[in-house]
Amino acid sequence: MDQQHRPTHRRLTRAEVRRRRRSRAIRRVAGLTAVVCLVVGGAAFLLNRKAPVPSASAAGAPASSAASETNGLLTDRLFPGSAAESTSAAASEGAEESRDNALGLTKAEAAAMLADPMMVLVNHTNKMPDNYTFDTKECGSQTAVNKTLQTAACDAFLEMQKAAAADGVTVWMQSGYRSVKYQTGLYERKTKYYTDRGYDTATAKEMAAAVVNPPGYSEHNCGLAADLNSPEHTGLDEGFENTTAFRWLCEHAVEYGFILRYPKGAEDKTEITYEPWHWRYVGRENAAKISTSGLCFEDYTAQLHAIAG
Template identity: 35%
Template sequence: MRKWKKLGIGMAMIAVCIAGNGIYYGIENYKGQQFETARTKNETGKQGSITQVTEQNATEVVTSERNTTEDAMAKVLEERRKNPLLLLVNKDHALPADYEVSLATLNDGHQVAEVIYDDLMDMLSAAKEAGCSVVVASAYRTEDRQEQLLKQEIRKNMWNGMNEEEAEADALLTVAPYGYSEHETGYTVDLVDVNNQMLDDTQETTTANIWLRRNCWKYGFVMRYPKGKEDITGYSYESWHFRYVGKEAAKEMTVEHVTLEEYLNALAQRK
């Protein structure tokens, strides 16, 4: 898997300023947003009198505080890696054998994980208010359903003249084997425009899809298989395939233009 080198999430720099009233340091991300700050003062004698901190003492204080803060950040990142909403399921990572999900049923009969239901409904309502009519083409799938879809795609390819090996290889570019599909998590939905319900490249030109790609992050979703990232995700570009990762991760992934694989890689490198 390609290691992404550019991501700024979680990467930090230490800013140190020694002033007359003490030492101020901060751990900031690459955009200067402050994660944590601390102010240390050496005060002795009468009120208002301040002992100047030597350069050596300043270094010791900053190093100690920096190590403490970095340890705290490592714990935060470790917890985020364990976040079930960031569960990685792709051709190299199967759905855990003991995976279970509580499902909620949409008005059209499709099912999704309960945890994404409210945000999905909010997103579809917002799209409607913006003049877009979005249809849920697919959502949660059982293993049996996923296997059936892959076999159908293979048969279609063979009908179009491919041999069995070619047909399977081509099918796996767009359809995951059962046990390796995000649809089995309940966190994924295929969303299309009511006026064009084809799952193909024409979907990205529809009003609904343009709105979804611009706004889905506000509701905790990301377009899971973006253009130009096929060698990372293992799948062809799918403008209709949206994965729920939670609002915080969705915002960070969208700002940085990274896939779930790249995002998790960056978190792991900060451990």
């Protein structure tokens, strides 16, 4: 290129140099800011896509809680499995200890109650376990047909009987533990009672079972059921509910571990007619919980199974 065609360059003044430097610095800062905005905006978009819609209660939560949740999400993304695994484990543990159910029991508490030998469920569809063994002790009245109960139930009854006497009330234990052989005789006699009145055998057995459980399916076979009466009313029938003894039992029996086993209005659950004389020993703590629930034994046991899983 000729010398005459070369462009001429003017030397910049110091003021112009400073302005150009400031301009370049501003452009660099603007560029970096734009990049940062893009990155932050993209991350926020991804998080919002995954995050659930907050509830009304969550919307009113303190800002620190929201920040903690956001930090947790970021931690999950940066360190997969760490916070998520901890949260899962905590949730699992919390579920086991939850009392958010009708009985207010944890899973472990419900399982413990079901495992308690005093809580064995024996009825028309639940036979007494073949390996269910126990010791008995005598506590029946002089006129009692079956004078013994399981030792724990017997001791509790004698304590209850003494407390009733202190209040001027007499309670007798008229029928307690029955062997399966003895129960067989009762059931067969009741079945014959209905066949003698013209019912066929199948119907007679069904009707008998509403009054006397079949052998092995009676609570009396496990030594925890006590048929009670008093001098006011010695018969084992509904007339017992009109006695002072019955009223005292309704108020105090739970304190000694006994519950009214076949209450009025629960016949569709127990499959046994109302029996104000039939009381069942389950232990003091268990009796208190069952009484508080207002449920019959079948319904309470069913709820325990639902909680224990």
